[in-house]
Amino acid sequence: MSNHNHLTTSWGAPVGDNQNSITAGHRGPVLIQDVHLLEKLAHFNRERVPERVVHAKGAGAHGYFEATHDLSQYTKAAFLSEVGKRTPLFIRFSTVAGELGSADTVRDPRGFAVKFYTEEGNYDLVGNNTPVFFIRDAIKFPDFIHTQKRHPQTHLKNPNAVWDFWSLSPESLHQVTILFSDRGIPATYRHMHGFGSHTFKWVNAAGEGVWVKYHFKTEQGIKNLDVELAAKMAGDNPDYHTEDLFNAIEKGDFPAWKLYVQIMPLEDAHTYRFDPFDVTKVWSQKDYPLIEVGRMVLDRNPENYFAEVEQATFSPGNFVPGIEASPDKMLQGRLFAYSDAHRYRVGANHNTLPINRPVADVKNNQRDGFMRADGNGGAGMYYEPNSYGGPKEAPEHKTTPFAVSGLAESTGYDHDDHYTQAGDLYRLMSEDERTRLIANIAGAMKPVEKDEIKIRQIGHWYKAEPEFGTRLAQALGLPVPQGV
Template sequence: MINDKKNLTTSWGAPVGDNQNSITAGSRGPTLIQDVHLLEKLAHFNRERVPERVVHAKGAGAHGYFEVTNDLTKYTKADFLSEVGKRTPMFVRFSTVAGENGSSDTVRDPRGFALKFYTEEGNYDLVGNNTPVFFIRDAIKFPDFIHTQKRHPQTHLKNPDAVWDFWSLSPESLHQVTILMSDRGIPATFRHMHGFGSHTFKWTNAEGDGVWIKYHFKTEQGIQNLAPELAAKIAGENPDYHTEDLFNAIEKGDFPAWKMYVQIMPLEDADTYRFDPFDVTKVWSQKDYPLIEVGRMVLDRNPENYFAEVEQATFSPGTLVPGIDVSPDKMLQGRLFAYHDAARYRVGANHQALPINRPKNEVNNHQRDGQMRFDNNGGGSVYYEPNSYGGPAESAENKQAAFPVQGIADSVSYDHNDHYTQPGDLYRLQSEEERARLVKNYVDSMAPVTKEEIKLRQIAHLYKADPEFGKRVAQGLGLQVPQQV
């Protein structure tokens, strides 16, 4: 008979003789500090939780692949998009935005839609949401916005006053808030929702010519949403409902899939389009810039270990590859710093070297040391550049495409400030049944607000988007539309 028993060891590999009893001075004496196994267990246990993400704390992930289905090489030189049929391995993380790690999956909240493509030219991260727009359009407002979604510093309770005070004082949020209060505010599962890059990005081809683009991921499972009453019931019975659904679907071979499309805008159109194409609170009309199919994303493998893969996965819109550049989107520009910096704080300076984040191709740079450096730290190779010893050097052909800039350095807003046309169009596009549910969701969410002026301010925004919209929400709250609207 083969004895395949494995000896329990300490973290440094020494065998453990007793894992049931700590070392004490006699049967009733105090515990001895020389019990190094006990000390190591307790010390490691105290550190088993990295800080949760400031936003998107609660999430689920899966592995899969992306397959190109359409030749768009005339627009981008990105290698993973270079030929029809090419497959690139991926890791995907879905999440809620505002809640803590233990919150319910079925709350009314946007869903994070974070994708990591392990390309042959390095990793490419597309870090979006299940909505095509966002609440704000300048990163300087992001910490304040997220503070309103968190708990009151005194009561430690969620604070509707803060939420609606901020939104009503930030009219650019109206488009996203209206989507949030619609049926799509509570997806039935992660599998039954679309995904979006949300921001405008720039694709550059091998000749150096560029276009502005927006990403769209259309679920092949179809859109399904939860009624608020059912969502609340599930939240009480199974707060991990979406996490469980994704894992079980993949486990039984029901692999979820999305088709990826892009909208493509010529560079010169950015100066004349009726909305600022870099304002993340606005969409581009698909009549003006139709969807063009790019490929298909399939999730077909569950993580082996949640912490190692889902929790330690880090994403940033600044994780780019040749052929994909950024735009002047003020919100995107702030995220380029904030996401990588959050990963360094939360996981560590060497987070990119972890297996889940490590690119498939060889990494050659001069970054050294830092906490938890677990590879050979560059060995004895040259550790600076430029150098005369054949160390890694730049490749001019992979420079980002140049673009013109002009203007006076100042704190300025976007030139376009029409925050009402698109939310109004969204309201009018919905059926009467959908409008009724939208109004009810607004009313239910705003009802707990204690300050009447906050409610009236938000009603005024809704009225400017569509008079009927504002009147119906006002009526539901037992208020009148302000006369000055």
């Protein structure tokens, strides 16, 4: 093998001239035999994979998770049950609605997706920097995201659609209140909490289960951006959050989070005052206190953004033994949709890429497809069951059952109190925080053309807290809702 630092083609041949095309004579035209030119142009045309439909703009980093407390009484997941055990991980932070080139400092939830490379397979915890979400059934997700994207005629953002949808979907009230609070624009990715948001199920070695919610608490403290400063930075440095994360790690200022969980006994799900599987609601920490699990540290930047951040694929359906799904309807839809998005965007073999490849051995019968860059299973067994010693199922890792009953029908949640928790959040705020919240909402709602949409939305906040609705109505110059 040559030791020369030669530029080569993709098939490894040295390039003799990378400055000039091969032409017929001094003035050309260019010859089709210049395969190096053709390869460069053809590859350049294909350098962009489709961007993510949501969470397109993001930043990532490598790090580790260290278990600091033994929670084996709740889960048999090995990376959580041995104090001092370190598990490598990769995290991707993101905005939700904007395109790949959009500004970092907009008012938007932030994606908080963590891939744990455990000995039992990859575990993905794909959440946000908020403990709740706008909707609670995946069937509404495409419609919701359409309202956050661009109008099909004008190609402009459309506040009419945003507020029309929210006002007709009162389950969004809690998340919208968080979004327009100070926490709607984090100062950096380092200065925000992260949440699994959904309820999940933990199962211990004895097969005993509990319901669980995840909370990542930033050790850097919560810091948020002033609205006017955020708008200025969106123009001056639209990549501010991306830059801040990279620079902090580069200079050795490694960001860290403590991971806590809330644990709910399985039987409490039948009697808790809010449906514990409704992702638009939180569990009171007075009812289910935070239990410390471990610590996450980010200590290494990607070497290549495309290979590691853009091609990273996360799915809440990537479980390991000891962690399972709950009946949360929003989660149930995500279990399919996320991996399906990656099969479309990156390819059927996205899990064979280095950033997504498990450290655990992969033994399955999935073969072929575009971009199969590993050994494709070699000459090994390619079906199951078989009589030739191929990999077999592991009955001890079957998903644990939970009881279901009722009719097969399109049905909603039993609980429709969308107002108590949003009102509680408002009442927890200081007067300064409330004033900013009202100003943020009023500013966002003013462009809405129909007063009926504004009044309908004000009515929801009035139900949550009369002062909230009244002040918002006054800020918008509209009547205070009567008889709501």
